[in-house]
Amino acid sequence: MIGALVFVGSKMGLPYAPPLVLAALRLDVAGLLLVPIVAFQYEYWLPQTRRDFIGVTLTGVFTLGATNTLLLAGQQYISSAVGAIAYSLMPMLMTAFAVLILPAAGLDRSDVVGIGLGFIGALIVANPTPAALLTSRVVGVGIMLASVVVFALGSVLTQRLDPSMPRITLTAWGALLAGLFNHAVTLRFGGSLADVEWTVQMVYALFVLGVIATGILYVTHFELINRIGPSRASLNFYVQPIVAAPLGWVIFGRQVTVSVFIGFLIIVLGFALIEYQLVIRIWRKFIGIGTQE
Template sequence: MREYLGSLYLIAAASIWGGMYVVSKQVLAVVEPLELVWLRYVVALAALVVMGLATGQSWKVRRRDVPLILLIGLIGYCISIWAQFAGTQLSSAQMGAVITSATPAFMVVFARWLLNERITVRKAAAVALATAGVLLIVGGGDGSGSFQLGGAVLVVAALTWALMSVLVKRVPNGYSALVVTTYGILTAALVMTPFVLGRNDLVRLVADSLTVWPGLLYLGIVSTAGAFYFWNKGLQLVDAARGGLYFFFQPLVGTLLGWLFLGEQVGWTFWLGVGGILSGVLLVIRE
C-alpha cells in the first residue's frame, strides 16, 4: 500500500509539471525566467505556510540536517527550476517537458553515488538511451542557435533535479515533506531576491498585466506548492531509482498540451529523441 500511494503522489506531480511548461511558455512572453521563478516561489511560500499552520506542522530542523535542506533548495529549487524556465523560453514547451524527462536515468547515477544503489547492465543501458535521446532533441530542433541553447539549458535542469531528488532520500524520515519543501523553496527565494529586486520594472510589469496572474497562481500554488509536496512525499515512500521513473508522465502531458494549446509542431528527430528517453525509462521499469 505504501508504494502504491507513493506512485500516485509521483504521477500527480509529474502530470502537473507536464502542464506547467505550457502555462510557463505563455507567462514567459511577459516576465523573464528569473523573475517568474521568484514570483512563483512567493506565491508558493504563502500557500505552504498556510497549509503548514492548518495541519500543525513542526518547523524545527536539527542543526546537522540544515546543510542538506539548504542544498535541496539551492540545487533543485533555485538552479534547476530557473534552468527549466530559461530553457523553455529559448525552445518550446514540448522540448522542456521531454528533455527534463531524462531525469530518471540521471537519478540512477546519483543514487549509486549517494545512496549506494547498484547500477545494473539494464540501468546503464537506460542512462545511455536517455542521454542519446537528449542529444538528438538538442541537436535536432529547428536549427537555430537559440533553440539548441535552450535544449542545453534544459539538460542542466534535468541533471540538477535528479541530484536534488536523490538528496531528498537522504533527509531523515522524521521530517514532514511539507516542511522540507517549504524550507527548500524559502532557500531558493532568498538566494534569488537580491538579483530580482534590482529590476525596477518587475512590480509594474506584473501589476499592469492581468493576464500574468492566472498563470502565476497556477505555477505557485499547483505546480510548486502542490507538485513539489507530492514529489517529495512520493520519494519518501519509494526508492530513488523507481521514483524517478514517474517522470514518464511529464513528456506525455507536456507534449499533448503543447500540441493542443500552443500549436507546436515537431520533427522526426524530436520523436526519435523521445523514443530514446522513454526506452531508457522503460528499461528501468522492467527491472
C-alpha cells in the same frame, strides 16, 4: 499530468515577465501557500535539527532555487513539449546519482545501457548539428538539461541527508527560501518586479506554476521519493511530454517534430532497461487484468 503544467505555465508567463522574475514569483506563491498550511496542520512545522536546516538550505538554494532559475531561462527558447521531453531524463539521472550517493543502490549492465540511451535520446531532441550548434533550441535544451541535473542531484542528496522534518514541511520552507534566492539572483543579473506586466494571463500562469505545478507537484514528488525511491518516483516525467505536447499545440500552436518524438521514445526505452523488472511486473499485471475480463 500535473507536471506538464510546469512547461505550459512557463510559456504562458514568459511573455509578461523576465524568466528569473517569473521563477522567483512561482516559488513565492508556493512558499506563501505551503508555510501557513504546515503551520496549522503539523506540530513539527519548524526546522529543529542540524539536518533540518541543511535540508531546507539544500532544497531552497539548490534543488528548487537553481533548478527553477535554469528551467525558466531555458524554457524561453523551446516549446513546452521539448522542455517536458528534456525533463523525461529525470528517472535516469536519479538512478545514476542514487548509485553514486545512496549506500544501498547499485548499477548493472542494463542500467549503464539505459542511461546511455537516455542521453542519446536527449541529443536527438536537441539536434546539435555543427551548423546549428548555437541555435536557440540547442541552447534551450542545454539549459533545461542543466536544470534536470541540478534537480535530480538535489533530490538524491536530500534523501541521503534524511532530515527529521516531514517532507511537506521541508518543501514549504525550501520553496520560501528558493523564492528569496531567485530574487537575489534576479537583482544580481538585472530585472525586477517592475518589469512584470500584470495581465490576466500572467496571473493565471502564476496560479498554474505556483499552486499546482509547485505547491502540489513538489510536495507529492518529494514524498514519493521518500517512500518508493528517486527512480520510480520520477516515472511521472514520462507522462509530461504526452500531456505537454497537445497542450502546447492547442494553446501555442507548437508542433512536435519527428526527431523530437524519436528522441523521446529512445529515452523511454532507456528507462525501460533500467527498470525492466518493474516494466515486466506492470505488463504481467496488465495482461492478467485483460485476461480476467
